[in-house]
Amino acid sequence: MATNQEHVKLLGATGSPFVCRVQIALKLKGIEYEFLEENLATKSELLLKYNPVHKKVPVFVHNDKPISESLVILEYIDEVWKQNPILPTDPHQRALARFWSKFIDDKIVSASSKSVFTLDEKEREKNVEETTEALQFLQNELKGNIWIPLVQDIIGLQLFTAEKFPKLYNWSQEFLDHPVVKETIPPREPLFAFFKGRYESLLAASK
Template sequence: MATNQEEVQLLGVVGSPFVCRVQIALKLKGVEYKFLEENLANKSDLLLKYNPVHKKVPVFVHNEKPIAESLVIVEYIDQTWNNNPILPSDPYQRALARFWSKFIDDKVVGAASKSVFTVDEKEREKNVQETLEGLQFLENEIKEKKFFGGEEIGLADIAGSFVAFWIPIVQEIAGLQLFTSEKFPNLYKWSQEFINHPVVKEVLPPREPLFTFFKARYETLTASK
């Protein structure tokens, strides 16, 4: 375990679902780290140095070696600190966890964001449909399980934090019914288990400031129609 805080740094912004994934992984592992708050409107030299390709957060720095992309970082953390495994040891189960994590990023995160933050009605409708289809696949996958990997939080659950915590906020702002307990009972039950897990609960950003931030962004967007 890392004892020296300088060994482990996380460049991020509070409220980012991708940064939050890394924070959940670090908390699960009990790793101490230094959080460096970034201003994405005025990116630091450190961020540009450590992530010159995407210039985005999160960036995880371990012994001055930087790693970008949230799911890649989570896997690195899992392999570096062996306690409380995030990925299963069975190769097939591990492959499934990676598949569903990538599915969430490819088919749900972008579409759900565009369902809210898109002015064009046709485009919005297309993204709403895509989000609902993606959520239905996740509903069918989770079935009666507590978490995607079984009894403990794993990679797909951490990737799905966007579904559990961020979608309910943005759909409320836009007056959409994307993710509800009626449409997706199994997935909704999972989301409650997940956000109320002691580790996750401690790491999730406060809901109210996040709601205010997205509401202002949504109102600016709709005002420009």
């Protein structure tokens, strides 16, 4: 009889923090899976089949049943594979985890990414202000986000530093030192080169 670990696929793109989030969860759970690299410039027929609504990664496929959106995928993985729980078992703590996860995606990841791919100074200032305000909330409430140092290096802004946010900075270093995280996160230099290239292409196109 097939087990839960059989027929597991992940459609993703190297460098995506949302895809990396799912990969870390799968490794923590000890789940074997097939990784299918997507070219988001062309979008494969498989991606369009499994995620016709948003047409983006990650897409998690379990026994040919697709699930989209990284936070939804994490909850599914946690419910199907009980070992090494990701979310708290207490309903209130679980709800808080969902709330802050969405907060990080909406207020930090989204705003900091927009800071990279906009040439409008006023728009960038607005995004930086939103990111800084959100980080201040997390400084008192939660954890950090591993992609922020990469983003700030590309655009030449210092959003996330040990001086400004010591608790978040220390936690992020501890997180990055976890063996599973070290094994999963792509090397920094290729990531930096990729996003730097996109930023420079944006600059060149505007001239």
